[in-house]
Amino acid sequence: MFFALDGFLFAGWVVRIPAIKQQTGASASTLGLALLGVSAGAVITMMLTGRLCRRFGSHPVTVVCGVLLPLSIALPAQTHSALSLGLVLLLFGAAYGGANVAMNSAAVDLVTALRRPVMPSFHAAFSLGGMIGAGLGGLVAGGLSPSAHLLCLTGIGLLVTAYWGPVLLRYPSLKPAPTAAGDDEARHRPTGRARRIVLLFGVIALCTAYGEGALADWGALHLEQDLHAHPGVAAAGYSLFALAMTAGRLSGTALLERLGQTRTLVAGGCTAAAGMLVGSLAPTAWLALLGFAITGLGLANIFPVAIGRAGELAGPGGVAAAPTLGYGGMLLGPPSIGFLADWFSLPVALTTVALLALAAAALGYGARNAATHE
Numbered sequence: 001m002f003f004a005l006d007g008f009l010f011a012g013w014v015v016r017i018p019a020i021k022q023q024t025g026a027s028a029s030t031l032g033l034a035l036l037g038v039s040a041g042a043v044i045t046m047m048l049t050g051r052l053c054r055r056f057g058s059h060p061v062t063v064v065c066g067v068l069l070p071l072s073i074a075l076p077a078q079t080h081s082a083l084s085l086g087l088v089l090l091l092f093g094a095a096y097g098g099a100n101v102a103m104n105s106a107a108v109d110l111v112t113a114l115r116r117p118v119m120p121s122f123h124a125a126f127s128l129g130g131m132i133g134a135g136l137g138g139l140v141a142g143g144l145s146p147s148a149h150l151l152c153l154t155g156i157g158l159l160v161t162a163y164w165g166p167v168l169l170r171y172p173s174l175k176p177a178p179t180a181a182g183d184d185e186a187r188h189r190p191t192g193r194a195r196r197i198v199l200l201f202g203v204i205a206l207c208t209a210y211g212e213g214a215l216a217d218w219g220a221l222h223l224e225q226d227l228h229a230h231p232g233v234a235a236a237g238y239s240l241f242a243l244a245m246t247a248g249r250l251s252g253t254a255l256l257e258r259l260g261q262t263r264t265l266v267a268g269g270c271t272a273a274a275g276m277l278v279g280s281l282a283p284t285a286w287l288a289l290l291g292f293a294i295t296g297l298g299l300a301n302i303f304p305v306a307i308g309r310a311g312e313l314a315g316p317g318g319v320a321a322a323p324t325l326g327y328g329g330m331l332l333g334p335p336s337i338g339f340l341a342d343w344f345s346l347p348v349a350l351t352t353v354a355l356l357a358l359a360a361a362a363l364g365y366g367a368r369n370a371a372t373h374e
Contacts, residue, residue, distance in 0.1 A: 001164045003122050007129030009073050012153040014216040015137030015235040016146040026082040032338020037086035039332050041093025046324040049101040057173030058106040063165040065099035070157025077146040119308035120252025120301050131242035138235030198310045205306040205326025207360035208299050210333035211353040215241050217334035222346050229285040241296040248300025262368040269361025272298025273354040280350035
């Protein structure tokens, strides 16, 4: 439920970016700078959240972030300049980054306890929430102001947390036994190999999360501005992308058990690259939507596989490090797209998603000797 809430709220924000861009009078590059507020807030919080989870447990930290995230999402619609937008996005990014590290930490613990590669299922919930949030955003985009829309999302988020927070808190956060944790620390700290592999999987996560962030923040704008789609159709672009990711992730466990991690990573990266070339360079909105869907199918399982594998290899350190790198890609990618859009064009800027998807496929193949369950 918290993964789904996270996706729902994030999608509600991103589908209103075109309207808030117009409201603040920001250009593509100044909007990109404002979006750096999300990046800065998230990265700072991600560095601290791992420690908070170790001290207080991942479940209480998840619930606290489940309160802060809905409260912060109402703020962007109250701004009227790129500077004020960037400042309030610092708070939104802090809550978003903390929630994602805490939830992934809890999810990796559960994957270890279940002894099955079910990490894609948790991320499927995020994508499902994103699909619903973007779909509802598309429906109300023409008749509801961004301020009213985001305030409604605040209320929904607080209600969900009020109901599910006490349920989650009734169950203690899963932690390894002290001796096991000590053995794990001793095994991974002296050698640099595990850290290098965690870094490799973190970079794989970064490459794919870059694509998720780019489509979330710029997909609707590309459809509306470059392909002249109706605002509702433009908002449906992210919804369709999230639907494809949900379908891919729901089948992720079976796919991993059948193909193994390396083939899943390589096939996903190549599929996403082909889809994004279509999505960014297509001459019509409907063909671009098809490209977005193919991209979603390709990216679906790469991020959860990378995060889960890093957690298996290096324990709590891997859980903290790889998501930080991964979500750094999601949050730093959109500002990069903004600058490239000003220098070249938005369609050309979006082709970088395809390049990084191919890079993820190559790195996934390079990590084949570090992967298990092949």
